[in-house]
Amino acid sequence: MARAFDTVTVGEQLGPVTLPVTRTTLVAYADASLDQNPIHQDEEFATSVGLPDVIAHGMWTMGATGTVVSDWAGDTGRVVAYSTRFTKPVVVPRDGAEIVVTGVVTSVDEQARRATVELTTTAAGEKVLGRCVAVVRLD
């Protein structure tokens, strides 16, 4: 059920939520998204084009980060706007990696019953997304 507008306050925190990512995850994401770029699956290819290792699809990172706000919203269909910049890749070595997602409610719009959430996602201690913002329509 969608979260009630009246229970939400500016400054409310989401997470931290730790989400694992493995190369199996990236193959599944490649199949589901139709993005089969080998830099997300093939270590030899990734290093041949100057990357440190296989990197996650930016859109995987955005999608996984989005689950935190969807879960908070209580209904994924209430995420009416969602945008980000990709500032650093998530490197996924053979034994996997993880991202850590936190969020904060930065504003609420009483008339539209909407809340704006800013999300921060880090991998290996570094921010990987910039200006990651979701707008959620509440009950």
Add this chain to the structure above:
Amino acid sequence: MTVNSEFAGRSYAPSGPYAVDAAMIAAFARAVGATDPLHTDADAARAAGYRDVIAPPTMAVRFAQRCSAEYVRDPEAGIDYSRVVHGEEGFVHHRPITAGDELTGTLTVDAIRQAGGHSMITTRCELVDAEGSPVCTETSTIVVRGGE
């Protein structure tokens, strides 16, 4: 290869229709770790007011990237895809993408900018359903890194 700035402002003929089904939504949800039952349980989705299971917010990219293929693969556009990195992505959902949808997308090249030897290309894909009602406005900025 140089990005052709004359493509700025250009719109393409609608692409699709792309059929959306429950299995596609379940696979996408699983891949991004989305466990909301609205992605997999049609009864739960109907109870929440949807026609059927709904897609995670970022799944629109699967259709938007197919819409942009005609542009980015056009040799005249001058985009060397081996030099492309994804810079920004955004979605405005008019309603959630739902199993059973037949989506059609219209691509517009909103802007082509040059900075620091790189080209930044912003595209917009308007996804509509079989009735022509708006579903999602997707925007994407790719960075084509300049040659060394």
